[in-house]
Amino acid sequence: MPTYVPRLDQRFVIEASRHTHSIWGSGRSLDEHATYTLAQLDRAGPDLLRYVGLVDATGLVASAKRYSMQLAAPDGSPLPAVGIGAVFTREDARDRGHAATLVREILREATAEGLSAAWLHSEIDPAYYTRLGFLPLPGLAHRAATEDLPEGAPLGLRPATADDIPRLLAWYEAGYDHGWLRPARSPALWRYFAFRNPTPAFILEDQGHDLGYLSANPTPQALWVNEWSAPGVPRPRILATLRALAARHELRAITGWLRPDQVDPVFRTTGRAAGIPMIHLLASPWTAETIDPARTHFGAYEYF
Template identity: 30%
Template sequence: MGLDEQGALGVSLGVYPITLFGPGGLRPAGAIGAVYTPAAQRGRGYASKLLRQVVAWSVQNGVQDWILFSDIAPAFYERLGFVTVPSYEHHTPANDAAAARWALGELPPRPCPVDPCGFEWGVDRDPDYRRWLLRKHNAPLRSWYAERDDGLGGEVLTAPTPGGLLILSPTCPTTPRPGPRSRRSTPCSHTARACPKLRAGGRAPSPRRRPQASCPEPRPR
């Protein structure tokens, strides 16, 4: 977190440790997310300065690689030395989610291998992480990124109901901007959107092929 000259919030971000696997084995790395600058403080270089300070401090403490999860166009971070690489986390496109109903079915337990040989570099995930991915859909409260067909979006907090998801706390606009044909209002489509992963220095986690897995997946009905 960074404060401006008056003590107000100037910029903030989240940092947490991760482990990467690669040809040389496991290595410590850092993950950056939720980079945020209040609208009134933008254009002053606060985010760039804080990111450089975080990376420099971490390098001195043995961190060799960084992955940055971005919700904006990657050009801003590329100017700071980050390299855009694909994200292979699960995601659901907004338009597809709006056109179909999804339900999680009960399936018998099966092995869920992810072949690490399919990637030169990648995040070393604990088996509990994969279990969490499968079970989080049944949590009483869920946080999503919601996006309408016109591109407006924001974070929403939801709770499951027999008929679907109940929106408890949306930040996405509820009144659509008028289009050229004044189309009717389009409801928010809930999606767990994958973000580009960026990192500075070293090698990027470049996949040779997608991993093969036998995990249960949501099925349309």
């Protein structure tokens, strides 16, 4: 029986990166992928991210990333949570229950630490994680033709800097009212994901006033919109800003995993092929029955 290791040392993290390279290498060489993996740990720091694994005499059998995060419960209270990513079993050790054992160990440890929830984005059939007690939440994707968005009065855009992070966080929080289950963010988390999922953020401005932010990125196919928050700004002005930004890059479509309450009817909504958010409620007053899935949002920012 392999042993659960709650914090893999550097040697095992490099071994994990060699296992996962075939599917998450994104064109990096083996060495580059190892460097990138270690850089994530370095950027996050030990309080935010560690690698966990199952080890036996053959070496590392299964591994996962384990983030210490917080969710905001629908009543606004914080839910200390564990985020689980990159669950992987070495190919020759599959179908022996190792990944299930590893996830159960993470849940056991989180329960012992008094955490309220675990969450992940499933890249595989969510039924796998449902069997382990996770509840699938809506994982929606949105797409609109640039020309279908309103044209009038786009806001100005200015690249945000690291100094803006406190304001970005404040706008993020102010953009939600109570009643939502969603990630809560800290400055450390914001900085980490700005490195990990580098979609730039822009300050939205109008006549010298900073009104909020937009995180968006031109890709070859479409303008990818991570998220925005600009409390009090009418939606048509945000949509006009998206249109102007897409048009500037000659992009004919706008896509994203948008907040359900921000989605305008011009967007077509479909289920995501992957990245389905799933939550496991541990010691928490919230249950599957008291969570309204339509008032949950797990977008691309904390996609891990």
